[in-house]
Amino acid sequence: MGHGGGQHRMLNSRQVITAVDIGTSKLCVLIGECDSKGRLRALAMGERDSGDAVCKGEIRKMSDLCTRLSEALEDASDSAGTEIDPANMFFSVTGRQIASQRSIGSVTIMNEARKVCEEEIKEALENSRQISLPVNTVPINFVDSEFIMDGNRKVEDPLGLVGSKLEAVSFCVHGSSSMVENYRAAIGECGYQIKHKGDIFAALASAKSTLGAEDLKHGTLLIDIGAGTSDFALFHGNGYFDCGSIPVGCDHIANDMCAAFDIHVTKAREIIQEHLQTDDFLKEQFVSLDRSGEPRRIPSVSIEKVVGLRVNEIFEIIAASLQKSRLKQHLGRGVVVCGGGAKIAMIVKGAEKFFEATVRTGEVREIDGELSKLRDPRYCCVAGILKYGAEGRSGGSDRMRIISGVDKGLWSLITQSWGKIVESIKI
Amino acid sequence: MNQSKSETGLPPEGIIEAKGGIAILGIGGAGVKMASAILSAGPSPRMRLGALDFDEGSLASYKGDCKLSSPPPAGTKAMGTGGDILVGERLAAMSRAGIAQFISGAAVLIGLSGMGGGTGTAASPIVARVAKKLGVPTIFILTVPFSFEGHKRRQTAEKGIENLLVDADVVVPIDNDILYSIMPSETPFPEAFLRSDAEIAMSALCIGELLTAESYLSSTFPSLKNMLGRRKSSCSIGSGEAEMGGGKDFCQAAAERLLDSPLLGGLAEMKKADAAAISISGGCGLGIGPMKRTFETVKTFFRDDAELVCSVSDNGPQGKGVFRITVLAARYESQKPESDSKASGAEEARQGGYMQDELPLMTPKKGIFVNTSENFFKSQDLDIPTFQRKGLSVDFGK
Structure with missing residues (x-):
């Protein structure tokens, strides 16, 4: 072994x-x-x-x-x-x-040389973990962001720097x-x-x-679109971080199609698996469902409409949660889509259109x-x-x-x- | 939108083949009276008139040939429905065969009825369904009860119109209040009723001709269907005529008479319209100058953002030398408020062709998320499909 x-x-x-x-x-x-x-x-x-x-x-x-x-x-x-x-x-x-909440831990530099050492960094990080959260909320992760020297200088690695106060900025992801x-x-x-x-x-x-590292530095929005939820996190090297989760996922897309075309949810999922992985289904006028007896034909534009509306809504909610105004400046490296949703062509194309940035599918x-x-x-x-x-x-x-x-x-x-x-x- | 005759001389698409003739059916007491009015006005040879009612008295007063009814139980007189919709439905169902026979072969069916009572409200949707099965396009011109007739009657009428919208192609509801407001209040009531019947008859004739005359610029029936067949509206019809030739500006004269046309309600009402179908007919000799001027003039009667459908036709043998503008103006019912948007979204989806009955056990539209925790975001339930919350209809497919 x-x-x-x-x-x-x-x-x-x-x-x-x-x-x-x-x-x-x-x-x-x-x-x-x-x-x-x-x-x-x-x-x-x-x-x-x-x-x-x-x-x-x-x-x-x-x-x-x-x-x-x-x-x-x-x-x-x-x-x-x-x-x-x-x-x-x-x-x-x-x-x-x-959700995520910003938290700052500070430490005064006590040693004679006023240089930042390992202990100070450790202590600053420890202090940033002290955060008061609402009742029934626990911290899940801490995303350490940057350090601030003397209250106003942002630094990435403070080890060895001289100053009187060191602060560590950390974002607490809690739930x-x-x-x-x-x-x-x-x-x-x-x-x-x-x-x-x-x-x-x-x-x-x-x-x-x-x-x-490049993605984190220049700004990337990661969206993990699963079957039940869409989780997202926005990173940027200048110290900005935000994240959240929306309980809407590919199952909602399937359900929308069930409601629109009166089909069973397994059939809807089949359509997603077979036809929505690429844009090719739009070239045909109809999508045929095999059935005993007469095949059922659903107009492709209807599928496009129903799925497109839902996908757009997901992005709208994400953008709203992320304070849309700040979103654009933090997308240097674009958007990365993971999860089952990344295999749906309309989601990737929809993200391109909505966020006006490059979109790529996540790869391990x-x-x-x-x-x-x-x-x-x-x-x-x-x-x-x-x-x-x-x-x-x-x-x-x-x-x-x-x-x-x-x-x-x-x-x-x-x-x-x-x-x-x-x-x-x-x- | 431009329709032109192809080389072979075949008529442009969308024209209702006039061969089958226009079938006009008066349904219910009010409808029969309107049919009588057309009869006295002198219908054109291409029109076929009929009356459908279950009240012996009303049928007796109809002077035409074709009377449809369902035979009463032996020994009794047909006494009508008395305002009961269920009775009306039952009786209409029994007369289906007769209705089908009357309609078959017609190019278009114009149904006339008064909503709110028993026969008109109940039988009209059934007539529409029969026509749909036979593949005959339908237009229904309906009257909506006066406000003073009470809330219940009005509600029944509205429900009847909604039922009708499902199967009929074009529905033109005319408010009685407006219909009678055009006459001075001293008008003796028999005269008032006769005049209003005549107005509607006139409108029916205009529409009939609008559809069957060869029309250029747009195919009228599909346009009308698109305008009026999708959502509830309140409409008004009017026309203005003038003699051509003689040097006078007949366009202007016809336009002025149009403004005077009682049902249209004049400029004020026309400004409220959301959509309008304008049709002018002036024989083959009508110059493009007058045609353009007329359209421009009539266009100013409406709002800038109103949807306009214009068509021009040559009258054919009748109406030579007469220049006529016919206008059908429609005002859409305003959107229901937010809290009802789910329901109206489902309604519109239904009107778009999705007509399957809902099983009562199925919570509408939540599908697999029934019985799961609620999913609210900014006061919208995210589990309900997005297209429904936005009230958009989706082509169902086959």
Whole structure:
């Protein structure tokens, strides 16, 4: 199992990470391992249909979900040939109450030379985690943004700079505590009690797997359009960040078509799978549905109209949530669309028209392994959860900007892991 | 929009073949009276008149040949429906065969009836359905009850019109209030009623000719259908005539008479119209100068943003030397307020061709999101399809 020798076996098992994505159309488990050089390799994936256990991103049938999830977990662990360790499990969360709030932690520089050292940075970041949230709201992730020296100078890496006060700007992505706990409980019911924090907002996970440093620096809007929800996150190197989730997804597109053409939802989903992946269906006048007896013909322009209206509405709501006025200036690298919705041509084209920026489909980066499924945008989220788990489990910190000077060598990895284990024991 | 005769001399598309003739059917008490008025005005040979009623007395007063009714139970007299819609529906259903026989072969059916009572309100939709099955285009000219006749009658009339809109191609509702307001209040009532019947008869004749005369500039029937067949409207019809030749400016004269035309209500009413169909006929000798002038003049009677459909025709053998402008002006019912937009959206979707009955168990339009948590954003329920919340109709396909 794994590489290296006996002396690493104990550590190897800690480096096998399990990512769980509970979605409206599918439940997905991805097992991967992080090697000594810090490269991530995907080992196996287990997947099950969600049925109607999850609707619009919310869990509606716990026992049904747990049955399916257990099967997916078993599949994955069998294929990977390892046991799943709940201490290394991470999962995604979503829900309409997710929002982000800016929080600043400051520290006065006390040492004689008035130089910023590691401790000061650490303390500033710790302080930025102190945030007062409404009742029943818990922080999910922190997205560290930038540092401010002496109250007015923005810096990226303050290590070694001289000043009297250091502030760390961080954005807290928070959501309803019961919503988060629901996911944890579902995984718990399958037999894996996740005691560490382990959660990540779905859009952040997708961003982690698809966006590179340039995207984060010049400004990118990431939209993960799933079956039940559309999650989005806007990044910009000048320190701006915003995110949210809308409980409207591809299922709504299917439902709209059901209502318009009086067809069953499975037929509508078929139409989406077969015809809406490209724009070709518009070349024909009708889309034919096979049926016993006379085939049913639906005018393509009607489909275009119904789907187009819904897709546009999704973008409008996203733009409204993001304060449309500020949106344009933060889209240097355009829009990235992930999730099942990215495969629908009308969504990608619609985004181009609506946001007036380049739009690309998200592709998983920097994960090795022969899992061809990872090329499908539907798995951007679960791949991102894996990456998140691999990069650090420090109580929810997630530095979403260019990280420079972090040593990814083996020893730092060991010392980091040990440090966190000690920390988690403290908690 | 430009229609021109092709090389082979075939008529342009959209012209209703005049061969079949125009069938005019008066439905219900009011309708029969209107049909009588046409009879006395002298219909053209291409027209076929009929009367459908279940009241013996009313049918007896109709002097024409073709009377349709359903035979009363043995030993009783046909006493009409007495304002009961269900009775009217039942009786009309029984007379379907007779109606079908009357309509078949006609190029277009003009139905005349008064809404609000039993026979007219109930039988008109059935007549429309029969005509639709036979493939005959239909126009219904209806009168809507006076305000003083009460709220219930008005409501019944409105429901009848909505039912009719489903199957009929063009629906022209005329408000009785307007109809009678054009006459001075001292007019003795028998005369007033006769005159209003005559007005409507005149309008029916005008429309009949509008449709069957060969028309240029646009195909009238589809345009009318598009204007009036989709949503509820209140309409008025009027015409103005003038002798051609003789050196006088006949365009101006006809336009002035148009303004005087009682049902149109004059300039004030015309300015309120949302759409209008303007048709002029002046024989083959009508010059393009007068034609252009006439259209420009009539255009100024309407609002800048009103939808106008213009057509010009040559009268053919009748009406030589007579220049006539016929106008049909329509005002659309204003959109229902936001809270009802869901319902009206569904209504419009229905009128667009989606006619399947709804199973009572199905919560309309939420589909798979029935019984899920609510999804409100800015006071709109996101689970309801977007096109319905915006009230847009979608072509259903087959």
